[in-house]
Amino acid sequence: MKRRDDMDKKELRRSQLDLLKAISPLEYEQKCFEIEQRFFRSDFWKNSEVVAVTVSKPPEVNTWNIIKRGWEEGKTICVPKCMPKTKELIFHELNSFQELETVFYGLFEPTPSITKRVHRDSIQSVIVPGLAYTEKGYRLGFGGGYYDRFLSGFNGHTLSLAFSEQLVENLPLESFDIPVAEIITENGRIHCE
Numbered sequence: 001m002k003r004r005d006d007m008d009k010k011e012l013r014r015s016q017l018d019l020l021k022a023i024s025p026l027e028y029e030q031k032c033f034e035i036e037q038r039f040f041r042s043d044f045w046k047n048s049e050v051v052a053v054t055v056s057k058p059p060e061v062n063t064w065n066i067i068k069r070g071w072e073e074g075k076t077i078c079v080p081k082c083m084p085k086t087k088e089l090i091f092h093e094l095n096s097f098q099e100l101e102t103v104f105y106g107l108f109e110p111t112p113s114i115t116k117r118v119h120r121d122s123i124q125s126v127i128v129p130g131l132a133y134t135e136k137g138y139r140l141g142f143g144g145g146y147y148d149r150f151l152s153g154f155n156g157h158t159l160s161l162a163f164s165e166q167l168v169e170n171l172p173l174e175s176f177d178i179p180v181a182e183i184i185t186e187n188g189r190i191h192c193e
């Protein structure tokens with residue numbers, strides 16, 4: 001039987017996704033632009049040479065321009081690959097969108113045979129994805145527990161990009177949940193620590 005918190009989370013995921021899907025295309029573009037602009041001005045971005053980021057899929061905040069800007073600025077951009085059996089997340093250096101492949105869930109992942117693996121210790125900063133966040137930086141993800149596992153033992157900087165619609169009063173918290181240090185929305189920056 002599923003635990004009560006898991007059921008809550010499942011419902012929360014569904015309702016957050018519905019909320020995000022209801023953002024109109026023009027509003028989506030504008031908010032993504034504002035989040036991006038604020039992000040590029042942040043110390044997080046300026047001080048990170050090796051950055052881990054997901055390849056976004058709507059209705060998530062768009063990360064494609066961040067990847068491109070990173071390449072322009074000579075940063076090392078690492079993107080995640082899921083290991084479904086162990087629920088482990090590994091990162092590979094991405095230098096072209098053509099190095100991506102679709103493995104499952106309609107998500108883009110690095111093609112392992114043509115990209116170099118980057119170990120966790122070499123990653124300075126991680127942009128952590130999620131569906132909902134509290135102002136303390138706690139996060140509801142897609143449910144794999146991939147980032148919770150990756151972040152336990154990660155000592156670098158963490159940040160999430162979110163629409164203000166993704167900020168919630170509270171979330172069902174569990175012992176393994178690791179908060180992100182800051183959140184950038186179209187309206188401002190939240191310092192969580």
Ligand SMILES: Nc1nc2c(c(=O)[nH]1)N(C=O)[C@@H](CNc1ccc(C(=O)N[C@@H](CCC(=O)O)C(=O)O)cc1)CN2
Pocket residue numbers: 010054055056057060080081082105107129130141142143144145146147
């Ligand atoms: N763009 C993007 N890429 C990303 C993430 C993300 O949030 N956004 N991830 C962030 O972690 C990882 C992928 N996360 C995943 C999380 C769960 C499942 C999955 O298989 N889910 C179950 C349902 C789980 C549930 O609802 O309880 C399934 O579909 O069977 C797949 C991928 C890595 N890449």
Ligand SMILES: Nc1ncnc2c1ncn2[C@@H]1O[C@H](COP(=O)(O)OP(=O)(O)OP(=O)(O)O)[C@@H](O)[C@H]1O
Pocket residue numbers: 009129130139140141142143144145146147148149152176177
């Ligand atoms: N550090 C960990 N060690 C072992 N199991 C974990 C850890 N973190 C999470 N899990 C397991 O992973 C499952 C999914 O966790 P959770 O619902 O918190 O995922 P999520 O935060 O929504 O997803 P993600 O971290 O991928 O964005 C849970 O059943 C949990 O037991």
